[in-house]
Amino acid sequence: MGTRCRSEAAPAPGVVHSVNPVAPTCRRAMRPIKLLGPIVLAAVVAGMTQSVPPRPLTDLRICGDPYNMPFSNDREEGFENKIAHVVAQDLNATVINYWWPERRGFLRNSILAGFCDVLINVPVGLDPVATTKAYYRSTYYFVYRTDRGLNLHSLDDTLLKHLKIGVNMIGYDYTNTPPAHALGSRGVVGLVGFGNFLNPDPKADHPQDIVDAVAKDSIDVAIVWGPKAGYWVKREAVPLTMVPLPDSDAVSGMPFAFDMAMGVRHRDKALKAQLDSVIDRRRGEIVAILRDYSVPMLEPHP
Structure with missing residues (x-):
């Protein structure tokens, strides 16, 4: 056992x-x-x-x-x-x-x-x-390169429709994460997904991949769960900015912050x-x- x-x-x-x-x-x-x-x-x-x-x-x-x-x-x-x-x-x-x-x-x-x-x-x-x-208690964060000059504070920012956005696709309830739902509610599609929840191999992907993609300019911005964002952002050689999402989203009804x-x-x-x-x-x-x-x-x- x-x-x-x-x-x-x-x-x-x-x-x-x-x-x-x-x-x-x-x-x-x-x-x-x-x-x-x-x-x-x-x-x-x-x-x-x-x-x-x-x-x-x-x-x-x-x-x-x-x-x-x-x-x-x-x-x-x-x-x-x-x-x-x-x-x-x-x-x-x-x-x-x-x-x-x-x-x-x-x-x-x-x-x-x-x-x-x-x-x-x-x-x-x-x-x-x-x-x-x-x-x-923590929440999700925007993560983007500091040298890009972005100033994102809300999912309602129209600039998001013109950016390549990375999200982790699976959350704790085994569905898409709250930011993915919230962006979909706003018609923001074509997200770059990270994480392969269906693959049983724990090394099929790397936890830091989504933050690495921002640092390497493969995507413009990522929306990442706070503990993962804070840890991996600190370990990147390129300066990255973290901006918290609010506790919840009025459009989709999704919570972003969790105890x-x-x-x-x-x-x-x-x-x-x-x-x-x-x-x-x-x-x-x-x-x-x-x-x-x-x-x-x-x-x-x-």
């Missing part, structure tokens, strides 16, 4: 185990089902009628993309990886990473399948999971409560990590 066998020596808190979903490192010993069946069934029935008391965490099983900076990667260089370790340290637990690319089927093949328990960075209210209290939180399965109420408490206790450290990754943050939504 993608977890560490109990026969292994338990590592100290903060030690990382990475799990390959294709080649699990170990398998648990099978016990006689006839002996355990009635006990397991009784426990399941009891669980349907009464709440389960919180149990101490020994493994903090994190769902992550192995190739999606600045969010996460399999070398644990992303801000989600760093935040996961803050959470694990607070809970005296061990981080175990379960890697699955954020492509079609990501939730179905990771947290909803039971291979991992926590998503570190999801929008508040993401339907398939239960979300914790928010720990930051971001952690996600768990709906039934994992005790785990959600633990994560809420960690966010309260360690908010300063979490925000400091986000700043280290140049994540542009808005005031939290009331």
Whole structure:
């Protein structure tokens, strides 16, 4: 099931185990089902009628993309990886990473399948999971070369109809991102799409491609989710300008700004409560990590 066998020596808190979903490192010993069946069934029935008391965490099983900076990667260089370790340290637990690319089927093949328990960075209210209290808020940004002399502040700017615009085509709800919808509502078509959500290979495209295209003058302007924009803009040799979009769009009705939180399965109420408490206790450290990754943050939504 993608977890560490109990026969292994338990590592100290903060030690990382990475799990390959294709080649699990170990398998648990099978016990006689006839002996355990009635006990397991009784426990399941009891669980349907009464709440389960919180149990101490020994493994903090994190769902992550192995190739999606600045969010996460399999070398644990992303801000989600760093935040996961803050959470694990607070809970005296061990981080175990379960890697699955954020492509079609990501939730179905990771947290909803039971291979991992926590998503570190999801929008508040993401339907398939239960979300914790928010720990930051960001929005989409125009990104363009500073030397182009553009002065974009709104999707209603008529200049956009004459520019080559890049957008990431897939959002958290697995449809086109809000800026793509909003531009379509204004008759702005011919967008240059980045990201291949249907390809299961996490290296099929690169997270920085959309910002690189602006720097190389392949496109005139990109509209990029804030954390990705801030991180990659800072790493370009060419000066780039970032301008935030408003919280929402009156024409399309699409939100552009999102409160971001952690996600768990709906039934994992005790785990959600633990994560809420960690966010309260360690908010300063979490925000400091986000700043280290140049994540542009808005005031939290009331």
